[in-house]
Amino acid sequence: MRPQVLxxxxxxxxxxxxxxxxxADxxxxxxxxxNHHLFQPLLYQVATAGLSAPSIAAPTRHLFRAQRNVTTLLGxxxxxxxxxxxxTLKDGALLRWDHLIVAAGATHSYFGRDEWAPHAPGLKTLDDxxxxxxxxxxxxxxxEREDDPARRAALLQFVVVGGGPTGVELAGTFAEIARHTLPGEFRRIDPRQARVLLVEGNARVLQAMPExxxxxxxxxxTALGVEVKLNARVTGIDAEGLDLTTxxxxxxxxxxxxxxxxxxxxSPLGRALADATGCTLDRAGRVVVEPDLSLAGHPNIQVIxxxxxxxxxxxxxxxxxxxxxSPGAKQMGRCAAANILKRLRGQPTTPFRYSDYGNLATIGRHSAVVDLGTPAGPLRFSGYLAWLFWLFAHVYFLIGFRNRxxxxxxxxxxxxxxDRHARVIAQK
Amino acid sequence: MRPQVLxxxxxxxxxxxxxxxxxADxxxxxxxxxNHHLFQPLLYQVATAGLSAPSIAAPTRHLFRAQRNVTTLLGxxxxxxxxxxxxTLKDGALLRWDHLIVAAGATHSYFGRDEWAPHAPGLKTLDDxxxxxxxxxxxxxxxEREDDPARRAALLQFVVVGGGPTGVELAGTFAEIARHTLPGEFRRIDPRQARVLLVEGNARVLQAMPExxxxxxxxxxTALGVEVKLNARVTGIDAEGLDLTTxxxxxxxxxxxxxxxxxxxxSPLGRALADATGCTLDRAGRVVVEPDLSLAGHPNIQVIxxxxxxxxxxxxxxxxxxxxxSPGAKQMGRCAAANILKRLRGQPTTPFRYSDYGNLATIGRHSAVVDLGTPAGPLRFSGYLAWLFWLFAHVYFLIGFRNRxxxxxxxxxxxxxxDRHARVIAQK
Incomplete structure (x- = not known):
């Protein structure tokens, strides 16, 4: 029987x-x-009605249809x-493995305030x-149906909490929708009067970028119409709004x-792994791995x-x-696969080495910021050219020719x- | 104040x-x-993962953006x-009207057996x-995850109840998915072994068509692999299957x-109209209208x-x-609008006259049946040419250039x- 990789x-x-x-044999x-692999960098476009779900979600088993050594399971x-x-699966079924790669990802954290979740959804899945x-x-x-000016103004106030790439992309696109997509379609309100706020706890947005x-x-x-609130700490979220301290x-x-x-x-699977192997979790619940991505004392379990x-x-x-x-995750995936092959051949495994190709974030219709590492040193630019670069980089990495x-x-x-064509509100 | 048409x-x-x-003034x-107008003739393509929802659903207010005398409301x-x-709206709000057009459509009927609904969804909305x-x-x-052969066979049995155009389209596409889309993507089952049944109570499918x-x-x-059961009466539906009498x-x-x-x-609004006006409902709950589509004694209410x-x-x-x-509904819409204008000018209204351009139904990848009324008499054909005709007719009538x-x-x-690209299962 061939080695079972799960x-x-x-x-x-x-x-x-x-x-x-x-x-591999x-x-x-x-x-x-x-049932799908999700191209998460463009998920904010589904959330803002610019793309339909199938454009960024490919059926997993379709991606593996030609790779005969892969069995795809939903569970x-x-x-x-x-x-x-x-x-063990949720429905009680058991799956056997000789080599295990745990790539279960992450979810939202409300920093212990889970009661905020229903009032402020995060963006990780298609359902989100x-x-x-x-x-x-x-x-x-x-x-459009509200006559009271105060309630109407509250309805037209949009708040994004968190100034990382996702927050910046969402806030920029919300402003674009209010300013460019919707005007002309309403008779009682002016969508341009919508207020979009981006709330960030630190002194600047996009912390991973150079200052x-x-x-x-x-x-x-700001040019797009987003009000950016820096050094602002969220102290409460409820069905009517949120409380800040600045x-x-x-x-x-x-x-x-x-x-x-x-x-x-x-993912909660980090906790399950710690229970099973005694491995260490960091403050965010992530599994601390050995240099070769395996767990201490469990060379046949890797976490990526x-x-x-x-x-x-x-x-x-x-x-x-x-x-x-995502480049980090992909590189870890390749490293974990290579290390399984090495172990099967009795060779020593290699430590993981991350190649940093840079960092991009888009801000709206034609702005973005790009920070690339090149052999000649960092290449940093912003604005329209950066947006074009961002666009083609993302479309290039999209799975499958048709989706691109x-x-x-x-x-x-x-x-x-x-126009944003995917403006369907499914019924309840 | 201008006349209010609702x-x-x-x-x-x-x-x-x-x-x-x-x-009109x-x-x-x-x-x-x-929030969307739905191109219902292609809804079965969304149900069978061929099209994404935004391809056949256009935001209603977007369709009316340039028509300044229309206000669009969601309610x-x-x-x-x-x-x-x-x-009166569900949330208690009141809307005033001088002329009312009720075009609330239809829903599924389980012939008094509403307990069947959760086990056999119908196809009227995007959520369906x-x-x-x-x-x-x-x-x-x-x-793919089932080891028991009997349970596996039951999972691979698909039943469509009703041999009208929707039932025929769905059954044909299910067979296509099993025979052509999915083979090669599974490792434990052969999707071609799926059994697709079309159950019809009468002696033939597509009753509106010539024999x-x-x-x-x-x-x-049958050529596509669908088992057609005619003269078959459904006597029970539950979570495990259905009972038939043939x-x-x-x-x-x-x-x-x-x-x-x-x-x-x-739609239940038929009952609401009957309560309000004393109008007659037919056996299917539809509102019996005067020749000009108005209600007896209520010339300013029309039902279409x-x-x-x-x-x-x-x-x-x-x-x-x-x-x-759909051509009937569109023609009634034009007639109702014309009659409102006539009443506003003090002219007599005209009775509704339906122009029957024919009847189409598609059956699968390249089959369809077409029954057209032409000045030279009926034109009837089937097969590949009928499928091409069906395709272009449907795409032509799709709302909006982009969607087409x-x-x-x-x-x-x-x-x-x-390939069927819209194969996303949203999470629960």
């Missing part, structure tokens, strides 16, 4: 690991809670047993995106559409992607933490018409 | 009525429970008052389509994916589309019932690759 999760890390084993099982892993080398889309569009619909690009991003957001004192913002883009927590607290080991340099971005083409078409259309 | 429902009838009033309010009408000329898509795809996913075309449709379905006696079909395409009932039990009044001919198809283009692209892609 991969939990088919995000960027899991997908890449399975693909890297395409020629192993049986691979990929199990995921959903949720709830427990891991390192002794018997099995995992549909919920945000529904709230944004419903706020305008309800405002100059953060400042450019803030300027571009240098100017406490403040109350009324809003029926609050989006949470502030905190990330590792957002669930891993991993270090990059470049020769002659200090280990550095790997950022939680469809997404480009959708964007070309949206660009010329300001 | 249109309830923005399906084919309501949309057409509002458009026909574009140059009236204020039009279009109210709908959803559900629950009561109508003919005395005070108001309607998502639910059917989820059930079809989940059945294959669960079969010869019904027979051709049955042959084409000439051969009672039969039990195990299935986890049953779709109801058998019965149509008028699937909610109306209307007659076609051609000069020198007996009145004939209008079929429940996207749908054609999607079909060109699906045609060459057998």
């Amino acid at each position: 991969i939990i999760g088919c995000g960027f890390g899991g997908l890449e690991a399975a693909r890297a084993l395409r020629a 192993v049986d691979i099982t990929v199990i995921d809670r959903t 949720e892993v709830v427990a891991i047993d390192a002794q018997s080398r099995t995992v 995106a549909f919920e945000i889309r529904r709230r944004v569009l419903m706020a305008f619909e309800m405002a 100059r690009l953060s400042e450019r991003a803030r300027e571009q957001l 240098a100017a004192g406490p403040e109350r913002l009324l809003s029926r559409c609050i989006v949470w883009a502030a905190g990330v927590a590792a 992607g957002d669930l891993a607290s991993a270090q990059s080991h470049a020769p002659g340099k200090e280990p550095r933490p790997v950022p939680g971005v 083409f469809v997404v480009l078409m959708d964007w070309a259309w949206a660009y010329w018409t300001h | 249109i309830i429902g923005c399906g084919f009838g309501g949309l057409e009525a509002a458009r026909a009033l574009r140059a 009236v204020d039009i309010t279009v109210i709908d429970r959803t 559900e009408v629950v009561a109508i008052d003919a005395q005070s000329r108001t309607v 389509a998502f639910e059917i898509r989820r059930r079809v795809l989940m059945a294959f996913e669960m079969a 010869r075309l019904s027979e051709r449709a049955r042959e084409q379905l 000439a051969a006696g009672p039969e039990r079909l195990l299935s986890r994916c049953i779709v109801w395409a058998a019965g149509v009932a008028a 589309g699937d909610l109306a039990s209307a007659q076609s009044h051609a000069p020198g001919k007996e009145p004939r019932p209008v079929p429940g198809v 283009f996207v749908v054609l692209m999607d079909w060109a892609w699906a045609y060459w690759t057998h």
Whole structure:
């Protein structure tokens, strides 16, 4: 019987690991809670009605149709047993493995305030995106039917919490919708009077970027009509709005559409792994891995992607933490696959080394900031050219030829018409 | 103050009525429970993962953006008052009207067996389509994880109840998915072993068609791999399957994916109208209208589309019932709008006359049946040419240039690759 490789999760890390084993003499099982691989960097476009879900979500088993050593299963892993080398699914089924790659990703963290969740959805899954889309569009619909000016103003106030890439993208696109997509379609309200706020706890947005690009991003957001509130701490969220504390004192913002883009927590499978193997979790619940991405004392279990607290080991340099971005997850996926092959051949495994190709974030219709590492040193630019670069980089990495083409078409259309075609609110 | 025209429902009838009033000196309010106009003839493609929802659903207010005398509202009408000329919305709001067009459409009817509904969803809304898509795809996913041969066979049994156009389209596409889209993507099951059954209570499918075309449709379905059961009466549906009675006696079909395409009932607003005006309802709950589509004694209320039990009044001919198809609804919408203008000018209204351009139904990848009325007599054909005709007719009538283009692209892609791109199962 060939070695059984089980991969939990088919995000960027899991997908890449399975693909890297395409020629290996192993049986691979990929199990995921959903039936699709999601191109998460464009999920904010689904949430803001610019793209339809199938444009960024490819059926997992379709992606593996030609890779005959992969079996795709739909299911949720709830427990891991390192002794018997099995995992237990939610419906009680058991799956056996010889090599396990855990790539279960991350979810939102409300920093212990889970009661905020129903009032401020985060953006990790397609269902999250549909919920945000529904709230944004419903706020305008309800405002059109509201006669009371105060309640109408509250309906037209949109708050994004968290100034990372997702928060910046969402806030910029909300402003674009209010300023460019919807005007002319309402008779009682002027969508341009909508107020979009981006609330960030630190002194600048896009913390992973150099300071100059953060400042450019803030300027571009402001030019789009987004009010950026820095050094602002959220102290409460309820069905009517949220409470802030800034240098100017406490403040109350009324809003029926609050989006949470502030905190990330590792998948609960991290806890399950710790129970099974005694491995260490970091503060965010991520699994602390060995240099080769395996668990201490469990060389046949590897953890990759957002669930891993991993270090990059470049020769002659200090280990550095790997950022939680998709290139990191993909590179870990390839490293984990290579290390399985090495172990099967009896060779020593290699430590993970992260190649940082840079950092991009888009801000709205034609602005973005780009920070690239090149052999000649960092290349940093912003504005229209950065936006074009961002656009083609994202479309290039989209899974599957058809999706790339469809997404480009959708964007070309949206660009010329300001139209956002995916404005369907599913009924309740 | 200009006359207030209120249109309830923005399906084919309501949309057409509002458009026909574009140059009129009236204020039009279009109210709908959803935010989109749905191109229902292609809804089965969303249910079978061939098209994404935004391809066939255009935001209603976007369609009316340039028609300045239309205000679009999202809301559900629950009561109508003919005395005070108001309607009441679900949230208690009141809307005033001088002229009312009720175009609230139809819903499923389980012939008094509403307990069947959760086990056999119908196909009227986008949410219905998502639910059917989820059930079809989940059945294959669960079969891939099922070891018991009997349970696996039950999971791979798909039953469509009702041999009208929707039932025929769904059954044909299910067979296509099993035979052409999914093979190669599973490792433990062979999707080609799926059994697709079409259950019809009468002696032939597509009853609205001439007998010869019904027979051709049955042959084409059989060639695609659909088992057509005629003269089969459904006596029970539960979570595990359905019970039938045929000439051969009672039969039990195990299935986890049953779709109801058998019965149509008028919207509950028909009952509300009867309460308000004393108008007559027919057996299906449809409102019996005067020749000019108004209600007896209430000339300023008109009922159109699937909610109306209307007659076609051609000069020198007996009145004939209008079929429940989209051209009928559109023509009634234009007639109702014209009659409002006539009443405003003090002219007599004209009776509704239905122009029957024919009848189409598609059966699968390249079969269809077409029955056209031409001045030279009926033109009837089937097969590949009929399919091309069906394709272009549907794409031509799709709302909005972009949608037409996207749908054609999607079909060109699906045609060459057998791929169905919209195979996303949203999480629960």
